[in-house]
Amino acid sequence: MAMTPAPHGSSSEEVAARVERRWAMLVLGIVTVLVAMVVYTGLHWAMMPPSRVETVDPLSLHVSGEFIESNLGTATEGDGSVTVRIVAQQYSFTPQCLVIPANTPVTFRATSADVVHGFLITHTNINSMLEPGYVSTFRTTFDQPGDHLMPCHEFCGVGHQGMWAHVKVVDKATFAQMAAGSRRVSCVP
Numbered sequence: 001m002a003m004t005p006a007p008h009g010s011s012s013e014e015v016a017a018r019v020e021r022r023w024a025m026l027v028l029g030i031v032t033v034l035v036a037m038v039v040y041t042g043l044h045w046a047m048m049p050p051s052r053v054e055t056v057d058p059l060s061l062h063v064s065g066e067f068i069e070s071n072l073g074t075a076t077e078g079d080g081s082v083t084v085r086i087v088a089q090q091y092s093f094t095p096q097c098l099v100i101p102a103n104t105p106v107t108f109r110a111t112s113a114d115v116v117h118g119f120l121i122t123h124t125n126i127n128s129m130l131e132p133g134y135v136s137t138f139r140t141t142f143d144q145p146g147d148h149l150m151p152c153h154e155f156c157g158v159g160h161q162g163m164w165a166h167v168k169v170v171d172k173a174t175f176a177q178m179a180a181g182s183r184r185v186s187c188v189p
Contacts, residue, residue, distance in 0.1 A: 054135035058113050061087055066135075067111060073184040074099055086110040088117035088130045091159030093150065097166040097187035101175035102145050110136050118153030121167055129154060142169040 061067045072085050073095045082104055087094045089112065100106055110119055112130040119128045119136065123146070128136050152163040168187055170178070178185045 054137070055133055056111055056135055058111070058132040061111065061113050066109070069094070070184075073186060075184055076179050081105040081107065083107045083109060086119075086165075087113055088119070088152065088163075089113040090115060090157050091152075091163040093152075093163070093165035095165070095186065097168065098150075099168050099170060099175065099178060099185045099187055100142055101172045102142050102169050103172060104175075105139060105141055107137065107139050115156050116154050117156050117163070118151075120151055120153045122149045122151075124148065127153070145169050145171050 056065065056067065062069060067085060067087050072087060074082055074084050077083055082101060084098055084100065084106060086098075086108065088110065108119075108126070110128070110130050111134065112132045114132060116132070117130045119130050120126065124140065124142070126138065126140055128138060130136055146169050148167040148169070150165040150167050152160060156163065166187065175185065
């Protein structure tokens, strides 16, 4: 059986080779662009770190600044929002229990005093890493009252499995009563 030549004098092998070369060039171009993006981003971030990175000295957290022990926990701000400051260290969170009002903007500011820790509040979308020397900031609103566990989800050493805290979300009126008598709200009456 004789093969009929492809139109315009090209064999099917030549057409297939031409199409494969075009696809190979396209893939090579895409890979080149991706590698260039990775190199540019790496060099750019090495020269100019992200602008919203806050640093703190993990060796002096307990001595001065925002994360001294009397500043930790839940505090009401002038605009009605709430700020929660937390320090993680092997193998606990300070404070161990947080009281937070429902339906109120909450800003979490957290850091680590020693190694990388995880910050996760169960049944919410709050999930972050706490790195020594850096302040992690994130905002959320709890829709309804309830109790949540806050385990460390980054392995931080032999006592990691026992590192957790408690988050108690209460209604606004209850929180206002608790906050009326003190600068910081605590689970302990």
